[in-house]
Amino acid sequence: MFTSKDGLCGIGELAEGAGVTVKTVRFYSDRGLLPEASRSTGGHRRYGPEALDRLRLIRSLRALGLGVPEVRRILDERHADGTPGAGSGAGGALEAAVAGRLREVGSELKALRWREAALRLVQESPPGEQADRLRLIGTVSVPPSTAPLVRFWRGWLPARMPAGAARAFLDAAVPQPPADPAPAQVLAFARLNALALGPCPGTGRPQPEAHRTAGAKGAAVLYTGLAEAYELAGAHLRRGRAPHAGEALDGFVAAYTSAYGVRDTPGFRRRLAGQLAADPRLDRYWELVAEVHTAPGGRPEPTPGVAHDWLLAALAAQTGAAPDQGTSPRQSKRRASPGLGV
Template sequence: MITSRDGLCGIGELAERAGVTVKTVRFYSDRGLLPEASRSDGGHRRYGPGALDRLRLIRSLRALGLSVPEVRRVLDEEDETREAGGEGAPGGGALEAAVAGRLRELGSELRALRWREAALRLVQECPPGERAGRLRLIGAVPAPPSTAPLVRFWRGWLPPRMPARAAGAFLDVAVPQPPDDPAPDQVLAFARLNALTLAPCPGTAQPQPEAHRTAGAQGSAVLYAGLAEAYELAGAHLRRGRDPQPGEALDGFVAAYTSAYGVRDTPDFRRRLAGQLAADPRIDRYWELVAEVLTPPGRRPEPTPGSAHDWLLAALVAQTGAPPVPMT
């Protein structure tokens, strides 16, 4: 309660009532957040009756982590509402936008902290002789981790001039998102995956399967869309622990190739496809690491496009009697 006759108070009294320092009041005044009502004959700042509530609001907004410019926008909006005859209580678009932005920032910060915690546990729990190698792996991954190297890896694998929409849909499936709250083993798997995709490729380019390269850019879009559906069906079998077998998943797998090539599904085509796919380059290590990234410790590994492809190819080989799939 202000006790002066003119209803104004000095900077010291305002600071004491708000529970802040004089330096803090001066800081907000100098930045235009807390207007002065007047100055005394000696040049001291004087504040009106509304200054205390305004200062408390500023302090609350700052305690939530809002920046000074964001606080200014909230206060300006409050002033405009009051001048227009409204209640002038904070709660408009400026406050909502500031709070939403701060929540996004906190989410990123929390993910980074959880990632660092798991990485520290990984180093703490590993044998001393392995620490140097793990530190190198972890040090190459930012916190929170980025999937950019994995995306670049697949950009080199996918057919040139593949439609952007089809390529994006495939990348959504092929590039795992790091878990928000990872276990140490998941951090290690993602760091190894990151290192794998950054390693120099043999030859001059990423080895692309012949069965995919011959489809062409437009055919590849059809091919990958069909494969995505077949992989999803095969994934259901993998989750149930079923052995590779003929059925809807395998038929959809073959149909993806016949649609891309514009040919009929015949026993001869299936035999040739099985042989070609068995001879194509494989990146089993990539998919093994993806499964480790996505699967918390103690859980059954989640199916990946790689494990689904292997299941379907094994079913195709068994059906056609093609040469066995080479181990990599």
Template sequence: MFSSYDGLCTIGELAERAGVSVKTVRFYSDRGLLPEASRSAGGHRRYAPDAVERLSLIRSLRGLDLPVAEVRRILDEQDGRDGRGEQGAGGAAGGSGALEDAVAGRLRVLGSELRALRWREAALRLVQDCPSAERPARLRLVGAVAAPPSTAALARFWRAWLPARMPARSVRAFLEVAVPDPPEDPGPAQVLAFARLYALVTGPCTASGPCQPSAHRAAGARESAVLYAGLAKAYELAGGELRRGEGPRPGEALDGFVDAYASTYRTRDTPGFRRQLAGQLAADPRIDRYWELTAEVLGAPGGRPEPTPGTAHDWLLEALDADLSTMSH
């Protein structure tokens, strides 16, 4: 209790009891977070004893960097519970749905900010450690990428590259595999690889760059779904071979790869079809650079890169060539 006859205190007394400035108390009062109990005859603010505890809660919430609007929602929820005769201020805040939502939201923001800081640090080290003559170009390259980086441009690239009538579910499944998630704590080399990947997918389609294969332009919805579902299984099997260090060879992975194309073209898997397929795939536009950079983005610094659809595709093409070579002897 305060020492005044009515148990109330002035703004100065409240500030002194709470260990804050009068300006701070006035700030929260003016924003409706710290209600006044009354005004004196001279118009001075008067506060009830529970204002000390409420002000302490406000300061704690603001100390977590919660915005004033979020603090108001938490206090309003607490006031609603107190009005129904439920638990008091300290305990109520602990079980507050508004508090939980605010803290979860702030954690998401902080997580994004921390990722951005880690990417900026790695980018700065990348620029710092490169030869001075290369710095302007490298600055332009990494400066074009937001921090933390977005994968939206990569997804747009694939949506334009994949068959136009490919079912949305098949597109989503492919994007989950083809679009790399940037690492949370990247090294400079991974930042450079992602920046180069971003430049690749946002650049124009040229004779030497990645353009949509002619087979994609002719494929209908059903054919596209069959092709990419079959390729996904074949790439998974080939990825297992790559992890075990196996060289390209005929087997289940290659059979699934060829069958994906045979089913799409509604034909049988024959030696003649395999020769035709090998020639067609060799003539199709390739995006090897995309997969090389993806492996660099995903690979831990100094570690062995994980297989990608691109490295699996190359393994399968070499397996197909090896198989055809065996047939010709």
């Protein structure tokens, strides 16, 4: 290709050798990605033999969707080290750029899958429900964000609760949007988002008795113990077992005794059953969480809310307390009950 006496070639020859347009070569040259070796007496660009390999590398990197700044860093590193990413290990410019682009593509794919499921939801909706579902879908970002759910729970958790305990609670209480959702899961997440963004009835958000009794530090102990109890109850729920006394219930009660600093006695269990039955609830929230997690034809996984109800029923049966003394779910859709089992 480089047939001239000076061993250089013009912009047209370089473009032809790399299979790109002259405009493309000029674009990369103007941005400093493809340095010129010299200019002819007529002011035309001249390129050295190394320009062809450099241009081909630029074209390959751009084909991967890498931006000009990333390409420049890779070329600079190549010039310094002799290869596209050598000398810097896993932290090299090429590796970092590829990893970043993979994250971007993953987010783009997630957004496309979510959009596809949302379109199918609208397409499959009965005419009378389309307007309402369009409104719900419109409140959810693409790809969907859990920020509204996190804000809802952070406003409900005890003030000055230790950060680690708060994070553990949020991990259990806030469902992640499915990467490849079905239309029903899109609808459930949109409804959950609307529930979290909606106004709270009454003045202020009701706090469970456990928050007032245990305080911020005690609440951290409470939630840690409840998480373990819910996991044990979940195993019984997966097997279809009815609420009963045992390790899961004992762990559930122990979470409260540890937080309150009291002994586990029959009297305490009776009082606890009454307190939990009377605390405000958020049944609809957990119903929607279950729908978000459940793919069509799949088996619903027990949510913390379902596990809490199972344990409360077991405690009520053991103590002879009525299990339904509290606020009805229909009247308390935006209210919260103690622990993870709201």
